[in-house]
Amino acid sequence: MKSAGLIMLAAALTLLASPATAQNKPAGKDTKLYFIWPHDGAKVKSPFWCRFGLRNMGVTHAGDEYPNSGHHHLLIDVDEPLNPNEPIPSDKSHQHFGAGQTETQLDLAPGKHTLQLVLGDAKHYPFNPPVVSEKITIRVK
Amino acid sequence: MGEIRDFRSGKPGKPPPGEAMPRRLAAIVAGDIAGYSRLMELDEEGTHNRVKRIERDLIEPTISEHHGKLVKTTGDGFIAMFDSPVEAVRCSIVIQQNMIGRNAAIARDHWIEYRIGVNLGDIIIEADDIFGDGVNVASRLEGIAAPGEVFISGGIYEQIKHKMVCGYESLGDKKVKNITDPVRVYRVLPDAAAYQRTRRRRESILLTLLGLAVAVIAGGVLWYMLAQPRSKPIDVAQVPPSPAASPAVQQPAPSPAPAPGQAASPVSGAAPTQQASPQAAPSATPAASVPEPEMVSLQGGSFSMGSNDDPSERPIRKVTVKPFAMGKYPVTVREWNACAAAKACNFTASGKDDVPVTNVSWSDAKQYVAWLAERTGKAYRLPSEAEWEYAARGGTQSKYWWGDQMQSGNAGCKDCGGGAGAAEQPVKVGSLKPNPFGLYDMGGSVDQWVEDCWHRNYQGAPAEGAVWPGGDCASHVIRSGSWKNDARYVRPANRDNYDANVRYPTHGFRVALSP
Numbered sequence: 249m250k251s252a253g254l255i256m257l258a259a260a261l262t263l264l265a266s267p268a269t270a271q272n273k274p275a276g277k278d279t280k281l282y283f284i285w286p287h288d289g290a291k292v293k294s295p296f297w298c299r300f301g302l303r304n305m306g307v308t309h310a311g312d313e314y315p316n317s318g319h320h321h322l323l324i325d326v327d328e329p330l331n332p333n334e335p336i337p338s339d340k341s342h343q344h345f346g347a348g349q350t351e352t353q354l355d356l357a358p359g360k361h362t363l364q365l366v367l368g369d370a371k372h373y374p375f376n377p378p379v380v381s382e383k384i385t386i387r388v389k
Numbered sequence: 390m391g392e393i394r395d396f397r398s399g400k401p402g403k404p405p406p407g408e409a410m411p412r413r414l415a416a417i418v419a420g421d422i423a424g425y426s427r428l429m430e431l432d433e434e435g436t437h438n439r440v441k442r443i444e445r446d447l448i449e450p451t452i453s454e455h456h457g458k459l460v461k462t463t464g465d466g467f468i469a470m471f472d473s474p475v476e477a478v479r480c481s482i483v484i485q486q487n488m489i490g491r492n493a494a495i496a497r498d499h500w501i502e503y504r505i506g507v508n509l510g511d512i513i514i515e516a517d518d519i520f521g522d523g524v525n526v527a528s529r530l531e532g533i534a535a536p537g538e539v540f541i542s543g544g545i546y547e548q549i550k551h552k553m554v555c556g557y558e559s560l561g562d563k564k565v566k567n568i569t570d571p572v573r574v575y576r577v578l579p580d581a582a583a584y585q586r587t588r589r590r591r592e593s594i595l596l597t598l599l600g601l602a603v604a605v606i607a608g609g610v611l612w613y614m615l616a617q618p619r620s621k622p623i624d625v626a627q628v629p630p631s632p633a634a635s636p637a638v639q640q641p642a643p644s645p646a647p648a649p650g651q652a653a654s655p656v657s658g659a660a661p662t663q664q665a666s667p668q669a670a671p672s673a674t675p676a677a678s679v680p681e682p683e684m685v686s687l688q689g690g691s692f693s694m695g696s697n698d699d700p701s702e703r704p705i706r707k708v709t710v711k712p713f714a715m716g717k718y719p720v721t722v723r724e725w726n727a728c729a730a731a732k733a734c735n736f737t738a739s740g741k742d743d744v745p746v747t748n749v750s751w752s753d754a755k756q757y758v759a760w761l762a763e764r765t766g767k768a769y770r771l772p773s774e775a776e777w778e779y780a781a782r783g784g785t786q787s788k789y790w791w792g793d794q795m796q797s798g799n800a801g802c803k804d805c806g807g808g809a810g811a812a813e814q815p816v817k818v819g820s821l822k823p824n825p826f827g828l829y830d831m832g833g834s835v836d837q838w839v840e841d842c843w844h845r846n847y848q849g850a851p852a853e854g855a856v857w858p859g860g861d862c863a864s865h866v867i868r869s870g871s872w873k874n875d876a877r878y879v880r881p882a883n884r885d886n887y888d889a890n891v892r893y894p895t896h897g898f899r900v901a902l903s904p
Contacts, residue, residue: 284555299555306490309446310891317490335894338836338887339874340699346891347450347863348487351479355700355845372893 272332272376273369276305276316281365281381288384295355296388298322300345300365305379310346311370318367318375320345322352323383325361330380335372344372356388411514412521416477416545418457419527420448420484420505421466423536431498439501440465447487454863455480460519466503468527470519474509474548478577481505481539482555488537502537506530508572509544526572529565533574543573679764680724682900684714685827689854692779693786694847696882701846710779710854715772716899718818718829719745719837725757733760743817745835745897751865751889754838754898761900771840772901774884775854777868781832781881783825788880789832790824798822800833800879801872815872815895830869832879835897836887837869843886864888871895 284299286292306317321336322343330336338344345352365381366374374380422428428436444462452459457471457480471477484503492500508530510523526542534540541549546557556578562571689712695705725746728734734756738746749757754771762769772780783790791799797806799822801815815834823829842860844850850857864886870878873895877883887893 302486306488306493307486308490309487310888310893312490314490314494316493337873338893338895339878340885344887344891344893346893347454347888348447348483348490350483350486 271371272373273315273318275367275375275377275379279304279367279379281367281379283363283365283381283384286363286384286386288382289386290384291387291389294358294388295353297351298354298363299351300381302350302367302379305367307348307350309348310344310368310372313370318369318379319348320350321366321368321372323362323364323366324354324356326364330366330374330378332374332376332378336366336368336374338372344368346372358388360385360387362386412511413514414509414511415519415523416471416474416507416509416548417512417519417524417527418452418469418471418477418481418505418507419466419524419531420468420481420503421463421531423502423504425465428499428501436499436501443488443491443501447491448484450863451480451483451487455483461517466531468519468524470512474507474545475552477507478539478541478545478549478553481507482577485537485539504531504534504536505539506532506534506541507539507545508542509548522568526565526568529568530572530574533563533565534576539577541575541577543575546573546575679761680727681761681765682720682724683717684900684902685717686712686714686904687780687826688712689779692782692784694775694778694850694882696788696880698788698877698880698882699884701884702882703846704848706847706850706852708775708779708850708852708854710776712904713772713776714902714904715776715780715826715828716901717823717827719835719897719899720754720757721818722746725749728757728760731760731764733757740814741817743819744814745818745830747814747835747897748892748894749838749896749898750892751838751887753892757898758900768903769900770903771838771898773854773856774839774841774866774868775857776901777831777837777839778881779854780826780828781824781868783828783831785825785881790881791822795876800876801830802833802870802879803873803875805833805876805879812872815897832869832881832883833874834872835869836867836871836874836885836893836895838896838898839866839868841866861886862889867896 280301280303282301282303284301286296286298300320300322302320306314307319308314308317310319322345324341324343326341336342336344343352362383362385364383367379369375422440425436444467448462448467449459452469455471455476456473457469457476460468460470469477469480471480485505488501488503492502506527506529508523508527510521510526512519512521512523530540530542540560541557550557558576558578560574560576563574564571687710689710691707691709693705694708695702697703697705721743722738722740722745723742725734725738726742729737735753736748738748740747758769758771761767781790785791787793789795789799795805799805801807801821815830818834819829821829821833824831840856842857842862843864843866844857844860867885867887868883870880870883878885887896
């Protein structure tokens, strides 16, 4: 009972504090978003395949409101922090995989690049807490 | 070869008598739903509809995205063929991963889970089916696969082992029904972590077995030493196992069978029907006059398309565009909602009437232009990519239509001046300056769909301004950049792409009209 009360209180506080966060879908438990390939520190030749791994949540099409599932977004050389109250941006450094893709072919300029995955919900918002992968650094030959 | 690949269009009995049956090597994917009859018993109509929807939304598009061909669907399964074993296995993994997502929303009892087998074999092709050992082996592999898993044959494994980064677990040679030689079978572990898990599991099983063996031997030795002084060695074999050894042996037995429903059944039993019915606007008046977008006639002519600012915009080439008319503004919420009211467009847009409509997929935009063309009897359509850039440049060759430096008031973007980037919606159409052709928001405001499929650069692009055929048609070109992007994106040469069927809050479009 006590914990239920606390949860209610927390929920109420969250709602009051920032109405925008209310629409972030809850993330699954023990989820893990990660790169199957490449690994952190890998040296690759462009173009190369980049494969996305996700545990304890499912991949679905953008627009599908299935609980506990989302679609991949790949952040290339992005340094700005993610804003949880806005849809994940869409541009050349924020690639969207709204058709449920779990891999992509990347053609990057030679040199160092960072890659990071973010899972987005039906409306492209990050989950709460955000489901993100470790940011990996790769070197393109 | 052309005839062989086109087997679906062939009429039954097409191979003329005397001609050899067409044979070829192909990767065959066989899938079927585990426990289909149980699902049908639970909810016949619901299951049937869900399976049909999965086939339509997931299986068919995934197969064609991976350059395969769906040979047939049976009540509870499908058979597809691929030229490439890698694509066949990728397609299978994509299907399985998508199914995890779809099942997450529903109770364990109602899960639809596919078992998938992939084999490489020489097959006979007929008008609407394929035959041969190769197909049978694929079906048998699918039959022994656990729900949600992909089993592949040794032949496939040999082809893909160095090309695909995922785990493979060898299950050894298996004898399958009606096939003489045993088939080498591998289980595909699409995620590397699962591979680690199985390896760890296997290690721990080995360790447990080793431990058990040691315990049994130790127990035996102990018993032997204790029993020795009192009994003759001959009796040893007949004496039942000693109490010291037996507890160790029994250990694995009493583990209760895990309740299958428990682990996975999610919070809600909500049926996944919500997404099927987009809200249709209650249409009050069947609009007598359609709000037609305002158009600007353009003469056409030659221009240099592309730039050196981004690899996707190269090589720069001369393109000739025929005369056409372009929407003066992006399509607005008011214009869009007339289509929604007529139930010809899938959703009613919210927001002020005079702002560009957003959250529109390429398919949505196509629906609108088809409706507009039908209602008005005019040849409304989406512009081609070349037409869009020609119109956006307005006769200029500079970085932006007004010059090479950013100037406030000419485009609506994050850092174009005016602080547009923070807003939920783009500004009203016509708020900023028009380009030399009198067109507004050709750059910034909303991303704008064009007709063309995506090509990653202009290598091999035509010199005419019509739609460039071919390319990756799962995604289409978007132009203009949006109020959320930075100044690089409002350049007339800037190009990007997005999944054709996915909506995104900054995507809109404008219409074109052939004379």
